[in-house]
Amino acid sequence: MIRPIVKFGVAGLQAPSQPVVEFDTALHTLIDDMIETMYAAPGIGLAAPQIGVPLQVCVIDLSIGKRGGQVITLVNPEFVEREGLQLEEEGCLSVPGLQATVPRSERAVVTGRDRDGLPITIEGHGLLARALQHELDHLDGRLFLDRLRGIQRDVIVRRIRKQQRQGAW
Ligand code: NI
Numbered sequence: 001m002i003r004p005i006v007k008f009g010v011a012g013l014q015a016p017s018q019p020v021v022e023f024d025t026a027l028h029t030l031i032d033d034m035i036e037t038m039y040a041a042p043g044i045g046l047a048a049p050q051i052g053v054p055l056q057v058c059v060i061d062l063s064i065g066k067r068g069g070q071v072i073t074l075v076n077p078e079f080v081e082r083e084g085l086q087l088e089e090e091g092c093l094s095v096p097g098l099q100a101t102v103p104r105s106e107r108a109v110v111t112g113r114d115r116d117g118l119p120i121t122i123e124g125h126g127l128l129a130r131a132l133q134h135e136l137d138h139l140d141g142r143l144f145l146d147r148l149r150g151i152q153r154d155v156i157v158r159r160i161r162k163q164q165r166q167g168a169w
Pocket of ligand 1 (some may be wrong): 029091092093110138
């Protein structure tokens with residue numbers, strides 16, 4: 001089931017998520033819905049708080065479902081390594097239509113659990129490393145805006161506020 005994606009301004013989006021304890025059918029339904037919602041958007045990543053669920057779950061698929069078996073599901077993820085630097089434009093399904101150049105590590109290694117609770121490790125360079133950092137930020141209640149310098153962030157927040165005043169957000 002496709003679920004509505006919450007946008008910047010909804011309080012839950014900027015609160016830390018809770019670890020998953022039960023790897024049950026409710027979790028599997030949540031994950032399936034997140035994947036379907038990500039593909040429909042379309043986007044390359046989605047975190048549970050973006051559909052209003054405060055749990056440490058995120059999904060990533062750089063192919064947006066075009067190549068089978070590419071989807072990564074991460075439950076209770078954490079970084080074990082980050083190195084290097086990349087500067088690329090980044091956007092977010094919860095901040096539609098607005099992008100900014102965000103500094104991220106070039107390489108990232110994350111450990112966590114899969115949908116069945118089995119331990120997994122994901123290593124990413126470039127775009128995958130960026131997606132991992134973006135989605136794990138969501139689980140800490142952090143948006144890409146929060147990685148920008150004051151003035152860059154203010155410009156984006158002003159644009160959002162303007163759209164909110166116009167009822168277009
Ligand atoms: Ni995002």
